[in-house]
Each structure stands twice: as C-alpha cells, then as structure tokens.
Amino acid sequence: MHIMEGFLPASHALFWGAASAPFVVYGARRIITLVREKPETKMLMAASGAYVFVLSALKIPSVTGSCSHPTGTGLAASLFGPTVTTVLGTIVLLFQALLLAHGGLTTLGANVFSMAIVGPFVAYGLFHGLQKVGASAALAIFFAAALGGLATYCVTALQLAAAFPDPATGVAGAAVKFLAVFAPTQVPLAISEGLLTVVVFNLLQRYSRGELSALNIISGKA
Amino acid sequence: MLKRNLLMLAGVVGLAILPLVIHHGGNAEFAGADGEAEALIGEIRPDYKPWAAPLWEPPSGEIESLLFALQAAIGAGLVGFYFGRRTAPARAADKS
Numbered sequence: 001m002h003i004m005e006g007f008l009p010a011s012h013a014l015f016w017g018a019a020s021a022p023f024v025v026y027g028a029r030r031i032i033t034l035v036r037e038k039p040e041t042k043m044l045m046a047a048s049g050a051y052v053f054v055l056s057a058l059k060i061p062s063v064t065g066s067c068s069h070p071t072g073t074g075l076a077a078s079l080f081g082p083t084v085t086t087v088l089g090t091i092v093l094l095f096q097a098l099l100l101a102h103g104g105l106t107t108l109g110a111n112v113f114s115m116a117i118v119g120p121f122v123a124y125g126l127f128h129g130l131q132k133v134g135a136s137a138a139l140a141i142f143f144a145a146a147l148g149g150l151a152t153y154c155v156t157a158l159q160l161a162a163a164f165p166d167p168a169t170g171v172a173g174a175a176v177k178f179l180a181v182f183a184p185t186q187v188p189l190a191i192s193e194g195l196l197t198v199v200v201f202n203l204l205q206r207y208s209r210g211e212l213s214a215l216n217i218i219s220g221k222a
Numbered sequence: 223m224l225k226r227n228l229l230m231l232a233g234v235v236g237l238a239i240l241p242l243v244i245h246h247g248g249n250a251e252f253a254g255a256d257g258e259a260e261a262l263i264g265e266i267r268p269d270y271k272p273w274a275a276p277l278w279e280p281p282s283g284e285i286e287s288l289l290f291a292l293q294a295a296i297g298a299g300l301v302g303f304y305f306g307r308r309t310a311p312a313r314a315a316d317k318s
Contacts, residue, residue, distance in 0.1 A: 182255055188237050
C-alpha cells in the first residue's frame with residue numbers, strides 16, 4: 001500500500017498531508033492523556049505499536065503470484081481507538097520512508113491516510129459495532145483486523161486512481177485497475193492478519209485482563 | 223484455547239505456503255504489489271516522472287532485507303517482552 005516517493009503529484013501530496021495532519025495531532029494528544037490517566041496501559045500500547053512494526057515488515061506471498069504485507073493496525077485500533085493508532089502507524093511509515101526507501105516523505109500524508117487513519121477507523125468501528133450486535137470479541141477482532149487491512153489497500157487504490165485517471169475510462173476506470181492490483185492479493189493476507197490478531201487477542205484476554213478492563217474492552221474486574 | 227490458537231497459527235502458515243505450492247513451476251514472480259501499482263502508473267501515464275526521490279536508499283537488496291528484518295525483530299522483541307512480563311506473574315501465581 002506504500003505509494004512510492006514522488007509518485008503523487010504535488011497537489012495530491014499536499015491534500016493528503018493536510019487531511020492526515022489533524023488526526024496525527026489529535027492522536028498524539030490522546031496518547032498523552034491516556035498515558036497520564038491510565039499509565040498501566042502504556043506497555044500494552046507499546047506492544048500494539050510493535051505489532052504494527054512486525055506485520056508491516058512481512059511481505060507475504062499471495063495466491064495471485066505477487067507479494068504484499070498486512071498492516072497490523074487492527075489490534076491497536078480495537079484496543080486504543082483509531083487516532084492513537086494513527087500515531088503508531090505514522091511512526092512505522094516514517095521508519096520505512098527514511099530507512100527503507102519504502103513509501104516516501106512526499107507521499108507520507110497519503111500513506112498515513114490509508115494505513116493509519118481509514119484502516120484503523122474501519123477496524124475500530126467493526127470491533128465495537130459487531131460486538132454490539134452480539135458477536136464475540138474474538139470474532140469482532142477477526143473482522144476488524146482483516147477488513148481494516150483490506151480497507152487500507154482499497155484507499156491506496158483510490159488515491160492512485162484519483163492521481164492517475166485512465167485516459168479512456170477516467171478515475172473510475174483507473175480505480176478498477178488499481179483495485180485489481182491490490183485487492184485480490186490482499187484478501188488472503190487479510191484473513192491471515194485476522195487469524196493472527198485473534199491469537200494475540202486470546203492471549204491478551206488470558207494474561208492482560210487488568211489492562212483490557214482499564215480500556216473498557218472487557219467488563220468486570222481484573 | 224491453546225488448541226484453537228495453534229489451529230489458527232497453522233492457518234496463517236498454510237495461507238503463506240499455499241501460493242508457493244499453487245504457482246510451483248509456474249511463472250509467478252512474487253513481486254511486490256506496490257511495484258505492480260507503480261508499473262500500472264507507467265502504463266496509464268507513460269510521461270509521468272516522479273518529482274521526488276528518497277533521501278536515502280538501501281544500497282543493495284541485502285541491506286534492504288537487513289532493515290526489514292530489523293524492523294520485524296524490534297517489533298517481535300517488544301511483543302515478546304510484553305507477553306513475558308505478563309505471563310510471568312500468572313505462572314508464579316499458579317504455582318503458589
């Protein structure tokens with residue numbers, strides 16, 4: 001989902017940067033408040049950020065014969081909310097842009113928007129929404145992680161289509177083409193990410209009840 | 223719970239191996255989807271020139287994989303540290 005350095009026209013790069021910046025600022029403030037009010041959740045927050053680090057470093061083969069990586073943002077988004085995850089995801093994207101030439105500084109705003117904003121918001125909405133309609137927490141986090149990751153890739157496809165409309169078929173035609181590159185590759189990876197996130201969540205439910213109830217993820221006392 | 227977790231982990235491993243089996247002997251390149259999108263940009267707008275270049279690029283594929291491995295290792299190390307801290311008291315309490 002990384003749009004490479006220089007691969008968005010300057011006006012698009014500026015637009016996505018301006019769209020993403022408020023989320024990063026708000027998320028940073030949320031983290032400061034959270035650390036002050038619930039210091040016991042600090043280490044879990046670091047671990048959730050680390051989970052993004054691991055998953056977004058793994059380029060995994062897919063049935064389409066190409067490789068891509070999961071985003072890993074679903075866990076942090078479900079536990080800490082979407083904007084906290086925006087900050088965690090931005091750190092990962094900066095690391096990759098500066099050290100790996102993967103993504104870039106001019107495209108950072110667009111990449112933050114897909115991976116660290118839309119993906120986490122979709123994940124957060126699904127995690128809480130599905131539980132409200134009666135799904136178990138494990139099932140909810142499966143769909144949160146899987147579809148959050150998939151949403152990220154769909155946003156990337158749309159961002160590229162908006163910047164590079166097809167000469168014959170326009171933005172919609174380009175969107176179909178870019179979605180065809182990302183979406184089929186990403187579906188099996190999304191399932192993998194969902195399964196892995198359920199495993200981590202199961203472990204948290206067993207070993208981190210105190211933190212989960214401080215975050216109102218599970219009810220009852222530790 | 224342990225059994226179900228192990229089954230799900232097996233599913234993750236299976237999903238990563240399956241493509242290699244399906245395309246065994248075929249001509250799948252397993253290139254990055256990001257690169258394929260870049261190629262598609264070249265098709266749609268052959269005249270497009272990227273207007274910025276990365277400040278620094280890993281000088282070789284080896285160094286790139288070193289940094290990717292480092293990224294995963296930092297993450298995995300922290301996650302492992304976290305669960306180590308959390309499981310140790312639980313185990314100790316089980317024993318007493």
